[in-house]
Amino acid sequence: MILKPNQIFGLIICATQTPTSRVRFLSTTTNLRFQSRSASVSAKMANPAVGDLEKKLITHVIFDMDGLLLDTEKFYTEVQEIILSRFNKTFDWSLKAKMMGKKAIEAARVFVEETGISDSLTAEDFLVERESMLQEMFLTSELMPGASRLVKHLHASGVPICVATGTHKRHFALKTQRHGEIFSLMHHIVMGDDPEVKQGKPSPDIFLAAARRFEGEPVHPSKVLVFEDAPSGVLAAKNAGMSVVMVLDPRLDSSFHETADKVVSSLLDFDPAEWGLPPFTDTTT
Numbered sequence: 627m628i629l630k631p632n633q634i635f636g637l638i639i640c641a642t643q644t645p646t647s648r649v650r651f652l653s654t655t656t657n658l659r660f661q662s663r664s665a666s667v668s669a670k671m672a673n674p675a676v677g678d679l680e681k682k683l684i685t686h687v688i689f690d691m692d693g694l695l696l697d698t699e700k701f702y703t704e705v706q707e708i709i710l711s712r713f714n715k716t717f718d719w720s721l722k723a724k725m726m727g728k729k730a731i732e733a734a735r736v737f738v739e740e741t742g743i744s745d746s747l748t749a750e751d752f753l754v755e756r757e758s759m760l761q762e763m764f765l766t767s768e769l770m771p772g773a774s775r776l777v778k779h780l781h782a783s784g785v786p787i788c789v790a791t792g793t794h795k796r797h798f799a800l801k802t803q804r805h806g807e808i809f810s811l812m813h814h815i816v817m818g819d820d821p822e823v824k825q826g827k828p829s830p831d832i833f834l835a836a837a838r839r840f841e842g843e844p845v846h847p848s849k850v851l852v853f854e855d856a857p858s859g860v861l862a863a864k865n866a867g868m869s870v871v872m873v874l875d876p877r878l879d880s881s882f883h884e885t886a887d888k889v890v891s892s893l894l895d896f897d898p899a900e901w902g903l904p905p906f907t908d909t910t911t
């Protein structure tokens with residue numbers, strides 16, 4: 627079964643207000659809707675896709691990590707397939723879409739509940755079972771195509787950049803062990819177990835915390851461009867009032883394109899000049 631974006635997110639997980647639009651959002655298993663004080667509106671109405679003029683106002687960039695800078699989503703997929711096969715079940719991309727980008731325990735709850743195995747395996751036990759497999763895999767993490775080029779380019783051009791990842795500190799260390807050069811260019815890194823990140827994506831918590839930590843005057847969300855691969859991450863960025871470029875895995879249903887301001891198939895296809903950012907001056911990848 628292919629699910630639409632408004633069908634995909636977990637039980638009511640967050641209700642908050644963005645500093646810009648004062649929009650309150652709710653997310654349920656069967657319905658995702660954004661609410662103003664008086665009426666429900668669609669995601670696009672709450673934080674509409676930005677126009678060409680607004681794009682040119684971008685001054686700061688926030689990168690997601692898993693599946694965006696690092697090719698690590700495949701590890702989660704593999705481990706989840708292994709665990710489900712024990713229950714004679716298969717892992718599919720509609721379930722993957724619901725788990726991507728979330729904090730570990732939030733994704734684990736989705737996994738055991740959606741697959742109907744929660745009576746046999748708790749979310750906590752699922753995390754224990756997958757841990758040793760993941761730890762080994764994370765040490766082999768590779769950069770996604772175009773990640774190194776884009777991060778180095780923005781850093782060299784003086785654009786403030788940071789990372790906002792749902793992953794926790796211990797896994798972050800394993801995943802980035804071989805990529806210190808790229809991650810050292812980030813002004814700061816916000817992880818899922820940061821005390822300011824009360825709720826995982828699609829809550830805007832992590833992106834608002836990341837924006838607050840740039841130097842100087844507070845950065846208005848409309849000046850921030852987020853790069854994401856996960857449907858929940860795209861929504862989190864829009865809930866934060868930011869612009870978002872989605873790097874789409876072709877296995878995700880195409881309806882997940884709808885909320886992003888721009889969809890590309892790879893970071894190699896991103897054009898900084900379209901967003902008022904310094905253009906690439908080389909041809910390297």
Ligand SMILES: O=P(O)(O)OC[C@H](O)CO
Pocket residue numbers: 690691692693702725726727728729790791792793794856859
């Ligand atoms: O995509 P990220 O970097 O927010 O990571 C979230 C989880 O660790 C993996 O889905």
Ligand SMILES: [Mg+2]
Pocket residue numbers: 690691692693694726727854855856859
């Ligand atoms: Mg991601």
